[in-house]
Amino acid sequence: MASSKDLKKQLRKEALGRRDALDEFWRVEVALDMAETARDQLAIEPGQIVSGFWPMRSEVDVRPLMFALREKGARLCLPAILDKTTMVFRELVRGAPMIDMGFGTVGPHEEAEVLDPSVMLVPLAGFDARGHRIGYGAGYYDRAIAKLVDKGHAPRLIGIAFDCQEVTMVPNEDHDVIIPEILTESGLRRFEPEL
Numbered sequence: 364m365a366s367s368k369d370l371k372k373q374l375r376k377e378a379l380g381r382r383d384a385l386d387e388f389w390r391v392e393v394a395l396d397m398a399e400t401a402r403d404q405l406a407i408e409p410g411q412i413v414s415g416f417w418p419m420r421s422e423v424d425v426r427p428l429m430f431a432l433r434e435k436g437a438r439l440c441l442p443a444i445l446d447k448t449t450m451v452f453r454e455l456v457r458g459a460p461m462i463d464m465g466f467g468t469v470g471p472h473e474e475a476e477v478l479d480p481s482v483m484l485v486p487l488a489g490f491d492a493r494g495h496r497i498g499y500g501a502g503y504y505d506r507a508i509a510k511l512v513d514k515g516h517a518p519r520l521i522g523i524a525f526d527c528q529e530v531t532m533v534p535n536e537d538h539d540v541i542i543p544e545i546l547t548e549s550g551l552r553r554f555e556p557e558l
Contacts, residue, residue: 367534367535367536368536370534371497371500371533371534371536372500374489374497374530374533375488375489375497375499375500377489377530378488378489378497378527378528378529378530379421379488379489379528381525381527381528382421382422382524382525382527382528383420383421385421385525385527387421390421390423390424390525391424393423393525393548394423394424394425394426394427394428395427396548397423397425397427397428397523397546397547397548398427398428398430398431399431400546400550400551401428401431401432401546401551402431402432402434402435404550404551405432405482405521405551407432407435407436407437407482408436409435409436409437410436410437410438411436411437411438411481411482412437412438412439412440412452412478412479412480412481412482413429413432413437413438413439413440413480413481413482413483413484414439414440414441414442414452414478414480414482414483414484414518415428415429415432415439415440415441415455415484416441416442416468416484416486416523417441417464417468417469417470418468418486419467419468420467422486422523423486423523423524423525425484425523428484428523428546429455429484437482438454438478439454439455440452440453440454440455440471440478440480441453441455441470441471442464442470442503442507443464443470443471443473444464444465444503448502448503448506449506450503450504450506450507451477451507452477452478452479452480452507453470453471453472453473453475453476453477453478454471454475454476454477454478455470455471455475456471456475459471459472459475460472460474479511479514479516479518480511480518481516481518481519482518482519482521483508483518483519483520483521484521484523484546485504485520485521485522485523485542486498486499486504486522486523487522487523487524487528487542488528489524489528489529489530489533490522490524490528490529490530490533490542490545491529491530491531491532491533492529492554493532493533493541493554494522494541494542494543494544494545494554495532495533495535495539495541495542496522496533496539496540496541496542497530497533502538504540505538505539505540508520508540509538509540519543519544520540520542520543520544521542521544521545521546521551522542522544522545522546523545523546524545524546524547525547525548526547526548526549528547529547541554542554
């Protein structure tokens with residue numbers, strides 16, 4: 364029988380294959396629609412800190428969504444990978460320098476303020492109908508979220524994906540973070556916590 368790690372690897376590969384096959388022009392339209400959905404359905408208080416991410420490969424382009432939330436008063440930040448295990452969130456300020464973060468993505472310069480987000484837009488490779496997510500395998504988000512929780516912060520987690528990234532069932536692992544909300548082109552889905 365395959366290990367849960369092997370099964371996740373296979374599910375990740377299949378979900379990303381489906382995502383990569385999506386028409387790139389359709390993805391642009393969907394990103395704009397998702398920004399409207401977020402603007403209409405995500406209650407953001409002025410000054411609330413929201414972490415987004417710079418899209419890589421065929422990910423949903425969340426930049427329109429982040430800018431829609433900025434218009435509602437959000438302070439934006441992006442992840443910055445410091446080493447093999449640590450990720451922090453640096454403030455995204457219009458006009459401030461951006462640097463290469465590796466993985467085909469960019470982020471704010473190291474002089475940018477490090478923030479603790481209260482809302483996190485979380486990239487993912489796959490998800491299931493319970494809100495279990497498959498990341499890219501490095502565990503940065505799982506560790507960053509755990510660190511925030513240890514500091515007394517419990518950020519609102521919103522996964523960002525396309526419908527085609529849904530899988531039948533993600534194998535459970537103890538360190539997994541459940542994502543209670545997922546935004547796709549079909550809208551914002553909320554998952555009931557498991558008892």
